[in-house]
Amino acid sequence: MAHTGYWQIAIYLIVLLALAKPLGGYMARVYQGESAANRWLAPLENRFYRLAGVDPRQEMHWTGYAVAMLIFNLLGTATVYALQRLQHLLPLNPQVLGAVTPDSAFNTAVSFATNTNWQGYGGETTMSYLTQMLGLTVQNFLSAATGMAVLVALIRGFSRRNADTLGNFWVDLTRTTLYILLPLSVVLALVLVGQGVVQTFSPYRTVQLTQPVGYEQPKLGVDGQVLKDTAGKPVTEAVVTKEQTIAVGPAASQVAIKQLGTNGGGFFNVNSAHPLENPTPLSNLLEMLAILLIPAALCYTFGVLVGDTRQGWAILAAMTVVLVALVFVTVPAEQQSNPVLAALGVDQAASAQQAGGNMEGKETRFGIVNSGLWAVATTAASNGSVNSMHDSFTPVGGMIPMWLMQLGEVIFGGVGSGLYGMIVFALVAVFVAGLMIGRTPEYLGKKIEAYEIKMAAIVILVPPLLVLGGTALALMADAGKASVFNPGAHGFSEVLYAFSSAGNNNGSAFGGLSANTPYYNSMLGVAMLFARYWLAIPVLAIAGSLAAKKIVPAGPGTLPTHTPLFVALLIGTVLLVGALTFIPALALGPVVEHLQLMAINQP
């Protein structure tokens, strides 16, 4: 890897960590109701409450908070489903796109409501502008705000004592959207427009090509089926085209929140690899920063709200260590030459003329480092946007994004959900430490007892059940196998990646798997639902249980949770759970594929 690659990674991390404190401090003030935005926009905020018939002073028990979250998300899912099914009857559809099929509409509605943003469809060929804006972009805001609201409720569980309530879900949701997500998105969208990201209601443009393009395409019979010759091979015909349709639309406003809200659903099918969604190196840097910005800053917010910023820094340190370590696995893996191509004498060395390494599926303007760094960031966070095709990564390079998702999306993770997942791992870590020394574990002054650990067990066990169970079922069912076009280990990796993505609410796709089928749309949709809400509910239950407890002063037997020792213990807990659960499955996919690739060099 060239030294410029190290600099790019270093600059990215420095800017990210430098922004964590100011933004984290601001978000803490928002949730405390003390920011300048709270004061200036209070009339607007109160007007929303009056319109919705909400009393913002009414505190909620954890069960009320959870039910409000469920009802709100049910309504969001139903709305996005209806918009897709009725889009042919609704305005802002200049391409006259038809209704989305029921299974795809279900998958997409669930995907955007759960902050997963798995996309079985191609945006520019499926969704009207109205569906993209009113359905998908709105859910980008609201699903992100839901995750952050659950996190704030959990933090109140730690900071309150002998309390029955966790705050008001509607207030947390409104403040997150109004004071955090909207301002950041407006600023980022405007900067992206300045860089060339498209934002328009105009219909798609048809342009003349500077050179006619000729290609072969399958010939269709009168019945619309592909004609085949006597040998059973498809009959093709030569086609020459002189024009191209360029999809446009209100992309920048969606791209900004899809990155900031760790949603990841692209306006266009190829997501941020599309030149109108991510045109320049600067737009690429800003979009990459936006992926991890709020998850990183929320660690500091957590520290402020529990009254000890060292606790937030410790968690951010644990996340950063894992992220950096895995960046330095993926990027060098992609920078290495492909042995198959090397055997053919292809020059794959990095030079002034080329990025070198494995450039299949990567944009020339981003190169190896920015593709690998994005892949790790987007799967460390539960973002899932891509600027390169993960299916074309080397086996090791592709295994890391997959494993990051399988770790439970706690290395930065989704906005809100990543940190509450990591805090659950912290509870398990102090529990393990407590077992070692025979003392009741404590975290932030709250005793961690059997109930919290039972809830933590649900949080940790649900995703592996969805990922491994879903993969196993898909590979046994004919409908599941019918979508796998790559034979052997790589085909297995594609299915495992799809369920790892849905079962952890990431949303990125390995590609290669034909997932827009009734089977995958349904199975992945159900996986996304359980992965989101059956983790958020036990987290809120933990919050409710902790809020009711008194705060125990730290004593000589208390394990300090802001030290490097605890950071190491936390990292060990996350990695061990992730490794023990998923290494057998990874061994069948990317590990086998890597060994097959290395065997090329053997005599």
Place this chain on the structure above:
Amino acid sequence: MDFTFLILTLLFFALSAGLVYGCERLRRSS
């Protein structure tokens, strides 16, 4: 409009409300 998937979604959220109830019962009994 096809209501199969809307009903499936509704069933899931009803089940999730059951999880909320179950978690609270467990909390009160522990």
